[in-house]
Amino acid sequence: MRQAYRTALVTGASSGIGESFARLLARRGTGLVIVARRADLLDGLARDLVERYRVAVEVLAADLTDPAQRATVEDRLRADPVDLLVNNAGYGAFGAFADLGLDDQLKEIELNVTALVRLTHAALPPMLERGRGGVLNVASMAGYTPSPGSATYGATKAYVTAFSESLHAEVASRGVHVTALCPGFTRTDDDSPTNLLWMRRGDVARAGLDAVEAGRAVCVPGAQYKAALPALKVMPRPLLRAAANRMWRQAAETQTP
Numbered sequence: 001m002r003q004a005y006r007t008a009l010v011t012g013a014s015s016g017i018g019e020s021f022a023r024l025l026a027r028r029g030t031g032l033v034i035v036a037r038r039a040d041l042l043d044g045l046a047r048d049l050v051e052r053y054r055v056a057v058e059v060l061a062a063d064l065t066d067p068a069q070r071a072t073v074e075d076r077l078r079a080d081p082v083d084l085l086v087n088n089a090g091y092g093a094f095g096a097f098a099d100l101g102l103d104d105q106l107k108e109i110e111l112n113v114t115a116l117v118r119l120t121h122a123a124l125p126p127m128l129e130r131g132r133g134g135v136l137n138v139a140s141m142a143g144y145t146p147s148p149g150s151a152t153y154g155a156t157k158a159y160v161t162a163f164s165e166s167l168h169a170e171v172a173s174r175g176v177h178v179t180a181l182c183p184g185f186t187r188t189d190d191d192s193p194t195n196l197l198w199m200r201r202g203d204v205a206r207a208g209l210d211a212v213e214a215g216r217a218v219c220v221p222g223a224q225y226k227a228a229l230p231a232l233k234v235m236p237r238p239l240l241r242a243a244a245n246r247m248w249r250q251a252a253e254t255q256t257p
Contacts, residue, residue, distance in 0.1 A: 002213050003134060003177060005083035009033040009076070011064060011119070012089030014041035016188045017138065020205035021086050022049065031056040033082065035073055036089070037063045064089055064115035065107045074122040081126035084134045084212070087116040087160075092142075092153030105152045112156035117163070124167075124176065131175040136212040137164045141184040141225055144232050146241045157182075161218065168217040177215040181208035184225040196224055 008025050012018035014036035022034050026049040034042050039061035046057040060076060062069040077085070090112040093100050120135055127133025140157035147154025164180035171178060183204045185197045204221050211219035220226050 001175075001215065003083075003132060003215070004028070004213065005030050005134060007031045007033075007082040008084035008086060009035065009060075009073075009082045009119075009123070010086040010088060011035045011073075011115075014038050014045060017183075017186060017201045017205050018086075018088040019045060020202045021088060021136075021209065024202070024205055024209055025084075026053040026055045026057070029053070029055060030084070033058045033060055033076065035060045035062055035064070037061065064119075065110045070115055070118060074118055077119060077122040078126070081130075081133075082123065083127075083132070084136065085119060085123040086208075087119060087135070087137045089115065090138060090156070092150050092156075094150055096149065097151045100152075108152050109156055112153070113159050116160060120167070124171070127176045128171060128174050133175075134177040134179070134212040135164075135167070136179050136181060136208050138208070139164065139180045139182045141182050141220070141229075143182065144229065146237075165217050172215065172217075177212050179208065179212040179216055180218050181211065182218060182220045182225075184222060184228075 005025070008030050010018055010021045010025070010032065013022045013034035018036070022032055022045060025032060032049065032055065034045060034057060036042055039059065042059045042061060046059050049055060049057050060073060062073050064070045064073065091108060093104055093108060097105070116137060120137070123133075123135060137160050139160040142150065142154040143157035143161045145154070161180045161182060164178050167178040181204070183199060186199050186201055186204050188201060199222050207221035208219055220229055
């Protein structure tokens with residue numbers, strides 16, 4: 001059964017796909033809680049959304065890698081439950097695992113996995129009590145392939161997809177939709193040109209919202225990525241690792257001065 005959401009909390013809402021989620025939801029009349037580190041960017045977005053769409057927008061500035069700040073968001077979800085949680089906040093570092101700082105990679109796990117799990121755990125019980133609601137978790141096509149050069153990022157996104165599919169199986173019969181959104185390469189600026197590989201952020205966000213409303217467990221936006229996914233699943237892993245390694249080394253060489 002397709003659901004419409006009256007209220008939503010969106011993380012990483014100040015730019016990129018997160019901003020697109022916020023704008024699309026506001027256009028649909030959804031009241032918002034927008035979360036990111038930069039209060040100034042959130043304030044500007046909130047003013048614009050209120051003026052354009054006449055919806056309620058609450059700003060909640062928080063660094064989700066900081067346990068104390070993250071707890072304020074968890075508490076908000078428990079105290080005043082929303083119909084939809086969009087776990088969009090995340091980032092990835094590019095480089096050989098052994099060469100990158102360990103603290104940065106642990107923060108990557110903290111944001112991409114720990115924060116997502118904690119916010120989902122805060123949001124789900126009220127949804128299950130009401131018998132309706134949705135959780136949209138932003139994963140990545142990187143979760144389906146070896147990711148040399150972004151090993152930690154790829155692993156976190158594989159976790160998000162597996163976690164979301166498992167939750168979908170647990171709660172779908174109770175009226176709650178959990179969806180993993182798995183985009184490929186996405187432009188952060190909708191005015192940028194696209195090609196065979198790159199998608200616009202607004203198209204990715206729209207596909208994700210449509211999927212969680214419809215109750216689909218996984219959403220892979222873009223015909224090119226939908227076509228590629230079955231091949232990735234059946235390709236022998238040694239061949240897939242070799243291909244990924246070639247791409248990583250070529251990318252590393254282009255960045256070497």
